[in-house]
Amino acid sequence: MQLKRVNVKKNERGILLRNGDFDRILEPGSHWLLDGLGQGQLRVETYAIDQPAFNHPLADYLMAREPAVVEAEFVRVALGENEVGLRSENDVLVEVLAPTTRRLYWKGLVDVRVEVVDISATAEVEAKVAARLLQTQLRQRPVAGLAGVLQVQVPEHAAGLLSVDGKVERVLAPGSHAFWKYGRSVSVEVVDLRLQAMEVTGQDILTRDKVGLRLNLSATWRCTDVLKAHTQLHKPADHLYRELQFGLRAAVGTRTLDELLENKSAIDELVCAHVRAKLSAYGLELDGAGVKDIVLPGEMKTILAQVVEAGKSAEANVIRRREETAATRSLLNTAKVMEDNPVALRLKELETLERVAERIDRISVFGGLDQVLDGLVKLR
Numbered sequence: 001m002q003l004k005r006v007n008v009k010k011n012e013r014g015i016l017l018r019n020g021d022f023d024r025i026l027e028p029g030s031h032w033l034l035d036g037l038g039q040g041q042l043r044v045e046t047y048a049i050d051q052p053a054f055n056h057p058l059a060d061y062l063m064a065r066e067p068a069v070v071e072a073e074f075v076r077v078a079l080g081e082n083e084v085g086l087r088s089e090n091d092v093l094v095e096v097l098a099p100t101t102r103r104l105y106w107k108g109l110v111d112v113r114v115e116v117v118d119i120s121a122t123a124e125v126e127a128k129v130a131a132r133l134l135q136t137q138l139r140q141r142p143v144a145g146l147a148g149v150l151q152v153q154v155p156e157h158a159a160g161l162l163s164v165d166g167k168v169e170r171v172l173a174p175g176s177h178a179f180w181k182y183g184r185s186v187s188v189e190v191v192d193l194r195l196q197a198m199e200v201t202g203q204d205i206l207t208r209d210k211v212g213l214r215l216n217l218s219a220t221w222r223c224t225d226v227l228k229a230h231t232q233l234h235k236p237a238d239h240l241y242r243e244l245q246f247g248l249r250a251a252v253g254t255r256t257l258d259e260l261l262e263n264k265s266a267i268d269e270l271v272c273a274h275v276r277a278k279l280s281a282y283g284l285e286l287d288g289a290g291v292k293d294i295v296l297p298g299e300m301k302t303i304l305a306q307v308v309e310a311g312k313s314a315e316a317n318v319i320r321r322r323e324e325t326a327a328t329r330s331l332l333n334t335a336k337v338m339e340d341n342p343v344a345l346r347l348k349e350l351e352t353l354e355r356v357a358e359r360i361d362r363i364s365v366f367g368g369l370d371q372v373l374d375g376l377v378k379l380r
Contacts, residue, residue, distance in 0.1 A: 002035040006044045011109060013073065015058070017043045022058050022066070025073050049106040052089070059104050074104040075112045082120035084148070084180060086129065088113045093132050096145030099182050119180045123164050125149065130178035150179045152188045159226045161189045171226050191226045195287060198237070200244045209256040214295040217248055217271065225283025232282055240275070240284060247274035248291075260294070267291050 007030050008014040014026030016033070019041050026044060035042045047054070054074060062070050063078070070076050077097065079085050085097030089110050097103070097114065105112040117129065125133065133149055153176055154160040160172030165185050172188065179186045200217040207213060221240055223229050229236045251270035252260065260267065268290045275286045338344050 004033045004035055004042065006031045006033060008044075008046060011048055011050055012046045013049055013106060013108070015045045015047070015056075017045065022061065025069060047106065049108045050110060052105040052108075052110045052112050054104040054106055060102065062104065063102065070104065073107055075107060075114065077101060077103045077105070077114050079116065082118060082183070084117045084119050084182060086115040086117065086132075088115070092141075093143055094141065095143060096133075096148060098145065098148055119182060123179045123181075123184055123186050125178035125180060130176065133178055134176055148180065148182050150181050150186050150188065152177045152179075152190075154188075154190055157194050158190050158192050161191060161226055161230050163187045163189070168227065168231050189230070191223055191230070193223055193226075195220050195222050198241060198244070200241060200248065203245065203248055205249050205252045207252060207257050207260065208254055211257045211296075213252065213257075213260075214293075215248060215252065215291055216293040216295075217244060217289060218292050219244055219275075219289035220287040222285050222287065223283060224285045228283035236282065236284055239282070240279065240286075243275045243278045244271065244289065247271040247278075247289075250274060264291060264294070 006014060006026065008026050008028050010028045012028065014031070016023040016026055020043075023042075031044075033042050033044070052075075062074070063076060077085055077087075079097060079099055079101045081099050083099055085095075085101060086093060087095040087097055087105075089112055091111070091113075099119075117126075130151075133143070133146065134151060152160060152172070154172050154174045156174045158174065160177065162169045162172055162177075162179075163186070177188070179188075198219045198221060200219070203215045203217065205213055205215060219240075223236065233239045248267070248271055251267045251274070255266075268288075271289045272286060275289065279286055334348075338348060
């Protein structure tokens with residue numbers, strides 16, 4: 001026989017094992033143990049209880065066969081399939097325990113409490129619990145087990161679409177939300193409710209007179225009913241893009257090139273009317289759409305340039321002929337006035353002489369002014 005002395009510190013607990021089986025819990029202090037055969041049949045394992053989690057193969061045995069020991073020394077946790085545990089140490093949340101968790105925590109130095117939450121009725125975390133979970137980011141010690149909680153921040157200008165097990169449940173208002181992911185698939189899609197822009201570029205379309213055009217369209221839109229849009233459409237933005245394509249092709253394909261170039265705003269009006277009629281049932285709103293560019297083929301550009309040049313040249317000729325006709329008519333009217341009025345004729349002659357004199361350095365006049373007017377002016 002052998003007498004052994006074991007000391008257990010104040011911040012420790014000892015587990016006495018006899019032949020590998022649990023015998024009893026040793027409290028702080030000195031303990032004398034009698035090993036009957038002296039062959040190490042007795043063994044003591046000590047645990048620091050400032051780390052309260054009791055992770056030992058004997059935990060399940062103690063919960064099943066030693067209820068009195070568990071009641072005296074441990075905080076017992078045994079969660080069901082639809083239960084979640086919020087474990088606090090000294091009133092500070094430190095861990096989220098998943099369903100079916102079975103654990104023991106030492107009593108003594110650390111005040112361990114576990115709040116059991118039933119998650120069978122709803123996936124949403126209560127507001128007061130969600131607030132505790134969200135505040136953990138500001139602490140030095142992280143909270144364990146948050147992988148089982150979906151935390152979502154919905155901005156002020158957006159809405160959240162909650163889906164549980166693939167089924168859309170409801171729309172979330174702006175703010176903070178949290179959901180239990182245990183036993184279910186939970187997802188939240190944040191949808192922007194502000195006005196958004198969409199570009200439809202590089203659309204090659206034939207006009208009614210078989211001219212190939214490349215057009216670029218710009219549109220602005222918003223989602224007005226998130227639930228309707230995302231329950232009826234897989235991807236609302238893709239649906240809008242296709243409808244803009246169809247509307248643009250319908251507007252261009254039924255008109256000739258000349259009609260399109262004369263009234264480009266007609267394309268915008270037709271596209272908007274087509275798309276708005278298609279989107280009204282899906283909770284989407286088209287604010288406006290407009291063609292940014294119409295790109296012609298190279299040879300068509302040359303032909304149109306020639307047409308424009310010919311048109312402008314014809315307009316210039318018309319203007320020139322009109323001015324010549326007006327000038328001739330003015331001369332005719334002047335001649336008629338001079339024919340009936342010799343004084344006016346003489347004044348015109350003097351005006352003509354004045355213009356000629358401005359361009360000549362020297363004029364020699366012989367025989368008086370009458371000779372000048374009768375053609376006796378010599379220019380040198």
